[in-house]
Amino acid sequence: MSAPLLSVYDLYAGYQDFDILKGIDLEVHPGEIVCVIGPNGAGKSTVFKAIYGFVKVRQGAVRFDGQEITNARPRDVLNAGISIVPQLRSVFPQMTVMENLEMGMYLEKNQTRVRRRIQYILDLFPRLGERRAQMAGTMSGGEQRMLEIGRALMLEPKMVMMDEPSAGLAPLIIRTIFENIQRLNREIGLTVLMIEQNARQGLEASHRGYVLELGRNAYEGPARALLDNRDVRRAFLGGQ
Amino acid sequence: MDQFLQALVSGLLLGGFYAVMALGLSVIWGVMGVINLAHGEFLMIGAYMAWGLFRFFGLDPFASLLLILPLMFLVGYLLQIILINRIVERPYLMALLVTFGVSIALANTFKILFTSDPRNVPVVYNGSMQLVGITFPIVKTIIFFVALLSMICLQIFLQRSRLGKSIRATAQNKNAARIVGVDINRVYAITAGLCIALTAAAGAMISPTQAIFPFMGPPFTLKAFTITALGGLGRIPGALLGGIILGITEILVSTYVQGIGTNLGIVTSFALLVLILVLRPQGLLGGLRPLDAEAE
Numbered sequence: 001m002s003a004p005l006l007s008v009y010d011l012y013a014g015y016q017d018f019d020i021l022k023g024i025d026l027e028v029h030p031g032e033i034v035c036v037i038g039p040n041g042a043g044k045s046t047v048f049k050a051i052y053g054f055v056k057v058r059q060g061a062v063r064f065d066g067q068e069i070t071n072a073r074p075r076d077v078l079n080a081g082i083s084i085v086p087q088l089r090s091v092f093p094q095m096t097v098m099e100n101l102e103m104g105m106y107l108e109k110n111q112t113r114v115r116r117r118i119q120y121i122l123d124l125f126p127r128l129g130e131r132r133a134q135m136a137g138t139m140s141g142g143e144q145r146m147l148e149i150g151r152a153l154m155l156e157p158k159m160v161m162m163d164e165p166s167a168g169l170a171p172l173i174i175r176t177i178f179e180n181i182q183r184l185n186r187e188i189g190l191t192v193l194m195i196e197q198n199a200r201q202g203l204e205a206s207h208r209g210y211v212l213e214l215g216r217n218a219y220e221g222p223a224r225a226l227l228d229n230r231d232v233r234r235a236f237l238g239g240q
Numbered sequence: 241m242d243q244f245l246q247a248l249v250s251g252l253l254l255g256g257f258y259a260v261m262a263l264g265l266s267v268i269w270g271v272m273g274v275i276n277l278a279h280g281e282f283l284m285i286g287a288y289m290a291w292g293l294f295r296f297f298g299l300d301p302f303a304s305l306l307l308i309l310p311l312m313f314l315v316g317y318l319l320q321i322i323l324i325n326r327i328v329e330r331p332y333l334m335a336l337l338v339t340f341g342v343s344i345a346l347a348n349t350f351k352i353l354f355t356s357d358p359r360n361v362p363v364v365y366n367g368s369m370q371l372v373g374i375t376f377p378i379v380k381t382i383i384f385f386v387a388l389l390s391m392i393c394l395q396i397f398l399q400r401s402r403l404g405k406s407i408r409a410t411a412q413n414k415n416a417a418r419i420v421g422v423d424i425n426r427v428y429a430i431t432a433g434l435c436i437a438l439t440a441a442a443g444a445m446i447s448p449t450q451a452i453f454p455f456m457g458p459p460f461t462l463k464a465f466t467i468t469a470l471g472g473l474g475r476i477p478g479a480l481l482g483g484i485i486l487g488i489t490e491i492l493v494s495t496y497v498q499g500i501g502t503n504l505g506i507v508t509s510f511a512l513l514v515l516i517l518v519l520r521p522q523g524l525l526g527g528l529r530p531l532d533a534e535a536e
Contacts, residue, residue, distance in 0.1 A: 052419075074418055074419060074421075075421045075423070078419070078420075078421050079421075083419075084419050086415065086416075086419060088415070089413075090413060090415065090416035090419065091413070091416065092408070092409050092412040092413055092416060092417075093412055093413070094408070094412055095405075095408065095409065095412065099405065102405070103405065103406075103409050103416075103417075103420050103422075104420055106402075106406065106409075106420045106421050106422055107420075107421040109402075151420070
């Protein structure tokens with residue numbers, strides 16, 4: 001396998017004096033979809049925030065594409081090539097679909113390049129193309145999530161991090177979102193690191209997975225193997 | 241009928257001024273969630289600047305805008321970086337206390353510097369002209385058009401420019417703005433600079449029509465608050481509508497209700513505010529809703 005794009009090594013991070021992550025290891029290789037699952041409070045979201053510079057890393061290292069980005073500011077992480085899709089709604093509700101996409105490339109000053117990229121994204125998501133002039137806040141939850149993903153792709157990131165892409169969506173929409181993530185992975189080789197509460201569907205859409213428990217790695221491996229692992233199934237997938 | 245028409249026109253002219261006077265409060269509130277209680281004091285500073293430039297350099301108050309705007313932009317920018325950025329993320333009460341403190345400090349500093357004697361800016365064109373039987377006070381008519389022009393410019397800036405879009409984005413979803421790489425603190429500083437410059441400009445523009453003194457600010461803060469409640473947070477068309485409603489109401493009341501005295505404007509404004517808060521606490525145009533819930 002190729003060298004990892006993202007490697008998180010022995011990560012300790014948390015709020016105030018309290019460590020939520022107690023030595024997490026994690027790797028994402030180019031072209032992979034990796035899913036992080038685990039019960040509430042296992043530290044899934046904190047991994048996300050620690051990589052993105054929203055919480056302080058106390059020990060360990062985050063390396064991305066040969067660059068050290070431990071405790072980097074969100075803007076620098078973005079410049080290094082990681083875009084994020086946060087869990088809570090993050091569209092600009094009173095801006096059009098076009099303007100939202102434009103904001104995704106806020107760091108790029110060349111407007112010709114921005115317009116070309118918007119066209120590329122609208123071709124990738126025909127649904128957004130149909131609604132280009134609509135205010136983002138008036139679209140359905142699933143459409144807003146697609147817009148968030150489209151916006152995250154604006155800067156041609158090397159990897160997209162998604163915090164619970166299925167959160168707050170109806171089952172049918174969740175399937176569409178995961179199908180789209182897989183399609184982007186196939187068509188444009190998009191590398192994805194996602195955190196999922198919806199463990200089974202998240203793993204089914206992924207190549208590899210990590211199971212976190214109480215801030216530590218509990219299991220890891222190919223997604224298929226985790227789905228078939230009896231212990232993982234019993235403890236984390238709610239299955240038999 | 242003539243009296244009514246005259247009242248409508250006077251109210252409209254006053255409303256244009258009110259709109260531009262209130263915008264600073266409304267935009268700062270909308271973008272960063274801070275209610276600036278020192279709003280009226282920045283208007284007072286603008287009026288004093290116009291007075292000083294007129295009195296000592298013979299500069300026309302409208303010409304002095306070219307100096308006042310950039311200078312007060314800088315004041316707002318620095319105030320935001322030094323003081324307000326530290327409290328933006330804190331609970332509401334903090335911002336209220338701090339800006340209230342700024343308001344008291346500014347008014348009293350000006351009292352020490354210039355005493356509380358009222359000052360005037362007696363421009364030569366402070367008369368009026370007749371048009372189809374209606375009286376147009378010249379200064380107020382100029383103010384109306386300058387106000388309209390500056391609101392159009394501001395609207396285009398917010399809608400079209402990259403910086404304007406980043407200000408709107410920050411107002412709509414702070415966290416999302418951050419993740420696409422917007423430097424929030426810089427956006428706040430620029431917003432504060434623009435708003436305070438605009439407020440001071442409003443003060444400079446009315447300097448020929450009213451007495452200038454250190455404690456002239458609070459009634460304007462109250463009126464700006466009323467207009468924001470009427471028109472919604474950070475919305476320019478809303479501010480224009482709110483300003484015109486307040487302007488016309490004030491003039492109509494003072495035309496038809498005799499012998500209440502000069503503080504009538506404040507009474508009207510307060511009554512209107514109470515009425516809105518009771519009937520439509522979310523604002524007349526539904527724009528007073530709290531900002532988007534902040535993601536952790």
